[in-house]
Amino acid sequence: MMTTLETTAVQRARAIASEVTDPELPMLTLADLGVLRDVAVEDDGTIVVAITPTYSGCPAMATMRDDLVHRLTGAGFESVRVRVQLSPPWTTDWITDDGRKALADNGISPPGVAPRGPVMLSLTPTRRAIQCPQCGSGDTEVTSEFGSTACKALYRCRACGDPFDHIKEH
Amino acid sequence: MSDAHITQDTEGEHDNAYAGLLGNDAHWAFGTDFEDPLAGVDTTIPDGVDASELAQYCLMLGDDALVYAQRLSEWTSRAPDLEEDIAIANIALDLVGQARLLLARAAAADPALVPSLPEGSPVPDEDRLAYFRDAGAFRNVRLAEQPNGDFAELIARLLVMSTWRLAIFQRLVDHQDAVVAAIAAKGVKELAYHRDFAGRWFVTLARGTGESHRRLTDAMRTVWPLIPELTASTETESRVGVDPATLADEIGVVLDQVLAVAGITAPETPGLAGVRGRTGRHGMHSEALSRLLAEMQVVARAHPMGRW
Numbered sequence: 001m002m003t004t005l006e007t008t009a010v011q012r013a014r015a016i017a018s019e020v021t022d023p024e025l026p027m028l029t030l031a032d033l034g035v036l037r038d039v040a041v042e043d044d045g046t047i048v049v050a051i052t053p054t055y056s057g058c059p060a061m062a063t064m065r066d067d068l069v070h071r072l073t074g075a076g077f078e079s080v081r082v083r084v085q086l087s088p089p090w091t092t093d094w095i096t097d098d099g100r101k102a103l104a105d106n107g108i109s110p111p112g113v114a115p116r117g118p119v120m121l122s123l124t125p126t127r128r129a130i131q132c133p134q135c136g137s138g139d140t141e142v143t144s145e146f147g148s149t150a151c152k153a154l155y156r157c158r159a160c161g162d163p164f165d166h167i168k169e170h
Numbered sequence: 171m172s173d174a175h176i177t178q179d180t181e182g183e184h185d186n187a188y189a190g191l192l193g194n195d196a197h198w199a200f201g202t203d204f205e206d207p208l209a210g211v212d213t214t215i216p217d218g219v220d221a222s223e224l225a226q227y228c229l230m231l232g233d234d235a236l237v238y239a240q241r242l243s244e245w246t247s248r249a250p251d252l253e254e255d256i257a258i259a260n261i262a263l264d265l266v267g268q269a270r271l272l273l274a275r276a277a278a279a280d281p282a283l284v285p286s287l288p289e290g291s292p293v294p295d296e297d298r299l300a301y302f303r304d305a306g307a308f309r310n311v312r313l314a315e316q317p318n319g320d321f322a323e324l325i326a327r328l329l330v331m332s333t334w335r336l337a338i339f340q341r342l343v344d345h346q347d348a349v350v351a352a353i354a355a356k357g358v359k360e361l362a363y364h365r366d367f368a369g370r371w372f373v374t375l376a377r378g379t380g381e382s383h384r385r386l387t388d389a390m391r392t393v394w395p396l397i398p399e400l401t402a403s404t405e406t407e408s409r410v411g412v413d414p415a416t417l418a419d420e421i422g423v424v425l426d427q428v429l430a431v432a433g434i435t436a437p438e439t440p441g442l443a444g445v446r447g448r449t450g451r452h453g454m455h456s457e458a459l460s461r462l463l464a465e466m467q468v469v470a471r472a473h474p475m476g477r478w
Contacts, residue, residue, distance in 0.1 A: 083209055083210020085210075146367070148256070
């Protein structure tokens with residue numbers, strides 16, 4: 001049973017952790033991205049934050065961890081630990097509605113629903129109904145299934161000609 | 171493996187143009203400190219699992235990913251166009267991530283595997299395994315270490331490697347060891363994406379020009395002899411992981427499907443023999459691995475006390 005004091009501490013820590021932004025998608029908070037999995041307090045008052053990697057090799061994990069520690073210690077929490085939570089694996093379905101809106105507002109096409117069930121071999125380009133985040137046209141084409149970071153694919157709008165990033169369904 | 175920014179000791183820092191940057195991670199894009207990639211993950215060995223055998227198995231899967239990622243990263247700036255260059259680098263990055271987790275898991279399960287370095291060395295366990303073992307201690311399959319050929323060879327090998335690894339990882343999502351199961355569950359999504367990428371390019375090259383078809387056919391003649399090794403059983407794999415022999419049918423079905431769409435037939439080539447029955451899984455490698463490791467390890471070995 002947590003004391004009222006601990007509950008308040010966790011709530012405050014969670015609020016602060018929730019506002020830390022992603023280093024590569026700074027329009028998104030870690031909470032909106034879905035990588036912030038848990039904020040808890042231990043008996044000695046240590047705040048333990050759980051984050052999960054988006055991709056196995058995501059190099060932004062260290063920065064996320066450092067940012068969380070800096071923000072929480074800056075807010076007066078003396079002892080802060082960040083732990084890795086591998087399971088269940090991150091999925092783009094965890095990106096919140098606010099997060100999706102923030103992506104679109106910043107010219108990045110948000111992901112559709114992530115595939116589930118058996119892994120199928122697909123020998124034709126992934127068909128996604130994607131709207132250009134610049135002009136809203138649905139006349140878009142994929143230029144590469146891999147983008148500037150592990151989580152993105154590259155698209156081009158045939159209507160306005162602008163290239164844009166799409167967060168891959170994962 | 172860990173974040174690659176070297177820092178020097180602070181002696182004579184007034185002469186060091188980088189001194190002002192040190193000690194504050196915020197200056198770096200991705201931080202400089204070491205952190206266990208399994209920080210806070212429960213690495214207790216489950217009942218009925220032999221810790222040293224589990225560690226050996228994680229080394230095998232980790233070495234496959236590490237060595238192959240190194241080969242893929244040699245493509246950086248050499249791909250036919252920028253999009254493909256980025257794609258190959260992304261695939262290599264996914265595999266380095268898988269390697270890092272698996273080597274860290276191996277080290278946690280059996281610390282005796284980890285090469286020892288001078289007292290006080292800050293090099294983390296997974297980096298010690300990556301940079302301070304010689305070729306004979308690596309357990310990757312030989313397909314991973316083969317020297318790069320042309321773009322067709324890249325695609326043919328990537329198709330085989332990702333098909334095989336995906337089949338393994340799909341079975342490991344239910345593994346008794348929760349860490350291995352979690353690494354596999356994450357890896358499945360990545361590998362499925364790699365396989366699709368390779369499969370599409372395979373079809374494109376096969377049905378493209380006479381030249382692309384010829385190059386792909388040549389590439390298959392160098393890649394296909396290394397397939398039998400992928401599905402040869404070893405005791406460690408059969409006991410603690412996935413028996414590779416049980417994957418042969420599934421891999422065959424997927425490759426047949428791609429080849430059928432591509433309109434190309436598999437070459438009839440004998441498998442590459444081992445040395446007295448020993449292959450990559452036993453530490454018996456081709457000469458190419460020593461050269462790959464020399465390049466990959468030289469800087470880390472020159473600085474066993476270095477912070478990266």
